[in-house]
């Protein structure tokens with residue numbers, strides 16, 4: 001099938017909801033593709049679905065605008081840091097560090113990573129007033145466009161634009177920032193996935209309602225309270241604020257499993273095996289409870305000495321007589337070393353629950369505090385960071401990762417900051433037989449108060465970067481965390497993935513549009529795709545391939561078509577470069593015939609680098625070839 005696609009200026013995020021609706025309710029769309037809500041509602045009502053009449057929900061200025069942001073096309077391309085990714089420790093890595101605005105990156109990843117991520121942890125700006133959060137947005141909608149796209153009145157469109165341009169830090173601004181990110185993030189989560197979000201008093205109330213809105217109230221799992229500071233601050237104005245929150249929602253509560261916490265050696269040490277029971281160590285437990293009960297009073301004999309026991313007055317046996325006799329027969333009751341002590345039940349370690357239920361209280365004794373996190377960062381990078389990027393302690397993040405993911409899962413953090421999530425994953429992997437991988441996203445935000453941060457000065461000198469951003473700190477921490485593990489745990493790191501790959505967003509070329517349809521006097525000339533350099537073509541390719549569903553860690557094979565290099569990945573062949581000739585076409589078809597590992601289901605060409613005669617020839621030859629071989633190969637001419 002021949003397809004013409006103008007994709008690059010239309011890189012919209014995946015929206016499977018629409019696909020589901022079209023698949024199941026195709027008859028509720030009219031000829032123009034408009035959805036007929038009344039028809040849909042009538043049909044659902046006839047299947048006895050109740051519609052809620054309650055008009056309760058979260059509303060804010062910018063709500064319709066933030067919906068638009070969630071579905072609007074990306075305005076960037078993805079570029080690979082080839083030199084870094086080709087280092088031996090990184091070539092086969094499944095870990096990713098992505099540089100750029102996370103909304104853009106989430107949009108790029110939404111196709112290839114749809115339902116691939118088991119757990120998301122994020123620590124977004126808290127909007128404390130002092131953390132520098134301001135709403136920033138370089139999308140330049142006109143009032144008219146916004147009216148049409150967001151379906152709002154002229155007056156509202158004006159107010160929204162005013163507020164998106166005013167660098168606001170209101171609750172509305174924060175919600176407008178968070179909504180589209182959470183909305184797309186949800187689509188990346190597996191059906192049994194979970195998301196944890198750190199937050200404090202400033203936005204916790206707004207965030208809870210927002211999470212209800214995006215993930216559904218029924219998918220709420222827990223609100224954890226983490227003790228971030230270990231001592232009470234006596235200089236606090238009213239009350240010392242020692243905690244913050246971690247909110248947890250599941251994608252689908254009926255599928256989710258929150259793992260138990262592992263038992264500690266201390267807990268297990270309470271179990272011994274003084275009578276050499278073949279079932280292993282045990283601890284003794286009470287067989288009586290308070291309060292007199294008629295049926296709970298009866299006599300039993302010690303099987304060793306025959307001594308008779310009944311419950312003391314005011315108490316009752318906690319099991320029936322038949323059960324107690326059975327337990328005695330099975331050597332599950334202990335009468336002391338001499339067989340004359342009051343009976344107690346044996347609780348075998350092998351039979352107790354293998355783990356402990358996690359609690360919503362995360363005390364700093366077990367899960368670390370802000371100072372601990374700073375120390376951890378300092379040990380790797382040196383110096384202190386500013387409030388805006390306050391790191392989290394590894395013990396806290398590791399705990400959340402253990403609760404929310406299995407040992408081979410993919411974990412994402414799209415407000416990576418100093419990279420604690422990546423560091424924690426590496427350590428967890430080395431501490432057990434785990435192979436979790438990560439996707440971290442971080443904005444190359446300029447670090448302010450630079451002189452105060454010795455890490456910054458150190459980095460500047462060490463890396464030779466004139467103005468390192470927080471992204472360089474993230475990257476450097478991940479490198480150093482891996483090196484530290486290599487040094488300290490040479491045995492455990494064997495075979496572990498300690499590397500990562502780096503990609504970044506770059507702005508899409510201005511005026512990138514296919515053909516100037518209306519050639520008026522002052523219309524700029526059409527974009528010259530054929531003038532793009534090697535690096536630009538590579539960025540275009542990475543962006544397309546990711547949009548087509550190939551993960552970033554999946555590298556394409558350079559496929560030689562007799563001197564013309566195509567790129568082959570996931571049964572898709574990309575022909576990006578110029579000078580494709582009939583000879584290359586002949587080789588291409590021969591190779592499809594002869595090479596068992598080469599089975600393109602789609603041939604995608606960058607139209608600007610092809611002459612129309614080549615395109616026609618390619619299209620026709622592919623059609624003939626498919627007919628002869630009963631194959632299906634889509635031919636996609638893309639811009």
Ligand SMILES: C[S@@+](CC[C@H](N)C(=O)[O-])C[C@H]1O[C@@H](n2cnc3c(N)ncnc32)[C@H](O)[C@@H]1O
Nearest residue numbers: 101102123389391392415417418419420443445
């Ligand atoms: C509170 S910090 C995260 C700290 C992190 N949990 C740690 O342990 O280091 C939030 C980070 O999100 C980054 N950030 C803010 N807006 C972003 C955006 N739109 N895209 C990507 N990163 C962003 C900030 O630069 C900041 O470093």
